Amino acid sequence: MQDNHTPDGTAFHTGFIAIVGRPNVGKSTLMNRLIGLKVSIVSSKAQTTRHRVSGILTDDTAQFVFVDTPGFQTRHQNALNRTMNRTVTQSLADVDLVYLVIEAGKFGPEDEQVVALLPRDAKVVLVINKVDTLADKSSLLPFIERIRGAFPFAEVVPLSAERGKNVDALLKVSRTYLPEGPPMFGPDDVTDRSERFLAAEFLREKLFRLLGDELPYGMTVEIERFEADGGLRRINAAIIVDKPGHKGIVIGKGGEHLKRISTEARKAMEELFGAKIYLEVWVKVKSGWADDERALKSLGYD
Numbered sequence: 001m002q003d004n005h006t007p008d009g010t011a012f013h014t015g016f017i018a019i020v021g022r023p024n025v026g027k028s029t030l031m032n033r034l035i036g037l038k039v040s041i042v043s044s045k046a047q048t049t050r051h052r053v054s055g056i057l058t059d060d061t062a063q064f065v066f067v068d069t070p071g072f073q074t075r076h077q078n079a080l081n082r083t084m085n086r087t088v089t090q091s092l093a094d095v096d097l098v099y100l101v102i103e104a105g106k107f108g109p110e111d112e113q114v115v116a117l118l119p120r121d122a123k124v125v126l127v128i129n130k131v132d133t134l135a136d137k138s139s140l141l142p143f144i145e146r147i148r149g150a151f152p153f154a155e156v157v158p159l160s161a162e163r164g165k166n167v168d169a170l171l172k173v174s175r176t177y178l179p180e181g182p183p184m185f186g187p188d189d190v191t192d193r194s195e196r197f198l199a200a201e202f203l204r205e206k207l208f209r210l211l212g213d214e215l216p217y218g219m220t221v222e223i224e225r226f227e228a229d230g231g232l233r234r235i236n237a238a239i240i241v242d243k244p245g246h247k248g249i250v251i252g253k254g255g256e257h258l259k260r261i262s263t264e265a266r267k268a269m270e271e272l273f274g275a276k277i278y279l280e281v282w283v284k285v286k287s288g289w290a291d292d293e294r295a296l297k298s299l300g301y302d
C-alpha cells in the first residue's frame, strides 16, 4: 500500500494504539491474536523514538501500530515499578487510541488504578476480555453498565482473545479512530535487532507461562549474544534474578524448568524468525537490581 487510498477509494488510516491493563488480563494474548500471522515487528527503538513499537498490523484499509506498555504493577513499590508506571503514562500521552483491557466480570482496585492513569481526553476502548469464562452471559450487560461510569469510554468491545472471538469487531471500531494517512512502516520490517528484542520477549513469556505465581519478582531476561548467520541464529541469554534463592525456582528440579523454557522459546523463535536457533540460557543472580534505576537503564529500560 503505497498511496493514501484503499482499494475501494476510501482514505487509508494509520495510527498508534496502546494496550493497557493490570497484569494477567490478557494483553499479550490479545496482541498476538490481533497481529496473528500478518505480524511485522520492529525493535523498540527502530524508526520512532516516541513509542516502543511492539507489533504492526497492516491490511487494505489501515495500519495499526501497537505500542508496548509493560504490565501496570501495583503490588510492589520500587524503582522497577516507578519506571514501568512512567512508561505507561508516557506511552498514553500521544497515541491515537488506547485499549483498556479488563477481565469479564472482574473490575477491582487494580483496574481502577490503571483507569486513573488514562488521560481524560484519550480515546479509550474498553476491551472486556475472557468472555468465554462467563458462566452466565446475561451478566455481561449489567457488568458493562457498572464500569461505564468509571471513564467516558469511546467504545466497549467484549471478546475472547484466546479464542479469537469478536476480535475483528475490535479492529473494525478501531479503524475509525486512526487518522487518515499513509502507512508508516513497511510490511516486512523485521530486523536483527527486532529479533534480538523478540528473543528476550519469548523467553520472558515462557518463564511467565511456566512459573506463574512462583515467578520471582524482579526477574528479567538479557540477551548477551545474538548472531545472525544466514538461516542460523546463535543466541546466549541470561535470566537474571534478584536473590540467590530464586535461581533454583527458575532452574527447577534437575534443570527441568529451564530445559522446558529454553525448548519452548527456541521453537517459538524458529517459527517466527524462520531460522534454525542455537539457544543457550543461564540463570544469574544480580542482587538488588530491581531497586537500582541505573541497572534498569543498563538492561534496556528507559
Ligand SMILES: Nc1nc2c(ncn2[C@@H]2O[C@H](COP(=O)(O)OP(=O)(O)OP(=O)(O)O)[C@@H](O)[C@H]2O)c(=O)[nH]1
Binding pocket: 021, 022, 023, 024, 025, 026, 027, 028, 029, 030, 070, 071, 072, 129, 130, 131, 132, 133, 159, 160, 161, 162, 163
Ligand atoms: N479463558 C481465557 N483466558 C485468556 C484469554 N486471554 C488470555 N487468557 C489467559 O490469561 C492469562 C494472562 O494472559 P496474558 O496475555 O499473559 O496477560 P497480560 O495482560 O499480557 O499479562 P501481563 O504481561 O502480566 O501484564 C494467560 O493464562 C492467558 O492464556 C481469554 O480470552 N480467555
